[in-house]
Amino acid sequence: MPTTHSSDIATCLGRFIYAVGTRTKMDNGRYVFDQTMRHAKSDAVKLPIAFPTLLCKIILSQHPNIVSAADLPMKRDSCNALFLLKR
Numbered sequence: 001m002p003t004t005h006s007s008d009i010a011t012c013l014g015r016f017i018y019a020v021g022t023r024t025k026m027d028n029g030r031y032v033f034d035q036t037m038r039h040a041k042s043d044a045v046k047l048p049i050a051f052p053t054l055l056c057k058i059i060l061s062q063h064p065n066i067v068s069a070a071d072l073p074m075k076r077d078s079c080n081a082l083f084l085l086k087r
Helices: 011-022 028-041 052-062 081-086
Strands: none
16 A cells, blocks of 8 residues: 555555455455454453454354344334424
8 A cells, every 4th residue: 555644544454445445356254364363362442343243143143042032123113303303
């Protein structure tokens, strides 16, 4: 990535975004694995989980019995925002 601009984006995430944007060949499985292992080995308290939806899907596909009725998605009543603003 030819730039000297500093950013809040981690270098590895920047490389991933660059590879996707330029359609460069990349081992996506290795990237996901490395990021997951980096997170698992970290003692950081506020480190965001890498790929939370992907990890959730993998866990639920391997252990479907851990889902209870309370965990299943439900249709919620619609909220009328204008009604709430008039209060």
